[in-house]
Amino acid sequence: MSKKETRLGAAYALGAFILWGINPLYFKAVDTIPVFEVLAHRVLWSVVFLAVLLTVARRWRPLRQALRDRKTLYMLLLSTLFISINWFFFIWAVAAERVLETSLGYYINPLVNVVLGMFFLRERLSRWQGIAVGLAAIGVLNLALQSGSVPWVSLLLAFTFGFYGLVRKTIKVESVDGLFAETAMVLPLALGYILYLSMNGQGSLGRVDLQTDLLLVMAGIVTAMPLIWFTSGARRLNYSTIGLFQYLAPTCQFGLAILVFGETFTWAHVVTFSCIWMALVIYSAQSWLLARRRLSSPA
Template sequence: MSGPHSSGPDTTEARAGVAFALGAFLFWGLAPLYFKTVVAVPALELLAHRVLWSMLLLAGLLIALGRLRPVLLQLSIPGVLPRLLASTTLISVNWLVFIWAVGQARVLEISLGYYINPLVNVLLGMLVLRERLSPATSVAVLLAAAGVMNLAWQADGLPWVSLALAFSFGVYGLVRKLTPLGPIDGLMMETALVAPLAIGFLIWTGWDGGGVIANGQVSFLLLLAAAGPVTAIPLIWYAAGARRLRYTTIGFLQYLAPTCHFLIAVLVFGEPFDTAQLVTFACIWAAVAIFTADGVMRSRRTGAVRESGR
């Protein structure tokens, strides 16, 4: 019989899951540092490079694993291609806004967007999937809305970067939830669908001697090619972590990414953090705390019910 401190297969898997998930969310959280190094590249051109190099890396990985053909065959399933086209559009918009915001020194707004995103997911679940909100989650959503409206009132306009990131990624997750493809398989197909546009755009920008490919040094081109690993590696780690951990654990760890964004914006990039933003972030942080605590308590109640039913 295993003792209380034994390290069985379940414990080992859980530790591996935490390590993968931590790596993924920290990687995503540190992504603005990478995109800041290539900020001289116009946002659309940088997006094209991100799509191209991600597609090549993920396709190569699936070929090495012998999974490319089975993934392509799933396109014949009714409804898969239209959903992939929708998710491709959403993730492209999300990436473009993210890249542009880093270049415009608006990483604080990126942070706010990804703090809001889980609450947007809950709202979409209620509106689209007819899921019921618990009282605590309802309070969290209202607090988040109050924070956004405060910033809109104080800054004389909605924080559109935050809302665009939160809603594009939220709707993207909803569409992907309805598409029978795993995270890596799906992203490879999404980047493959938009790759012809990306390649055409890069050829067009370089046709008259413009663009990074025509004028860039080899070292800088290699830095752009790193957009592939920067995109694919955290996704692979996230998929590995999600398979090993409970949803509530993943839900708690996901706040590492916007926390890193926040710290980088304020401490590294020196973006201004005024009273209006402080009030908004306080509302969002309170909403996140309520939402996370509610999720943990509901998970424990569900576990207790299962244990009692054995």
């Protein structure tokens, strides 16, 4: 990648993770609505928003051409599965007042990316990266032992998003095109569920108040923009380099969980988060040094 493309990828990644960091505020605003209904509206309004973008950008022909390739289509089906699971459990966690666990999951995610990059993309795992991954594992193990249960929400979010990013990086489809295809694949289910609720007098859209209607429609923008920026960044950066930015989202979520939502932060959390933070310092320091070397070398 040229220096210009690397800087552009960094800008996309920065914007994506800041937006992800503050989006619990949005999902907290709709936490009185059932999780499946919120998820259905995420899908519906994302399709609408992305369809407008595709029309403006005249991207329908490239999308149709990309979807003619069976391998691309199957990989998009796989990425759809991963992101759908991730969306559902994130919405559920915010509504269940477990934002601290989502924060831990996305702190772990950059280190998950390192491992996935090593196994699937043949990216080398350095000694310091190995130490960072080991510290993260110790932190997760500590929380499991202290609380008596595995932090499954954190691990599920970390791995589903890690695999989603891995699959999307290997697909030669533009970010808007790919995200539209993913949401369109589950649109029949989402739209069918919304219509079912409406026919049975249970849906929230048009039945609560104008603010609720606007919040549900906004789900398309809240969902689409950071994912578009993320996939744009992932296409321009080494997969392990994405981890350099990913701590921004969980840091915002961590602050919201403690300072805004008032979730409990125990000594077990102190030890676990300290291990994760030390791991990220080690990993980020090495990534920063490697990035400086690449930028200082001729394009």
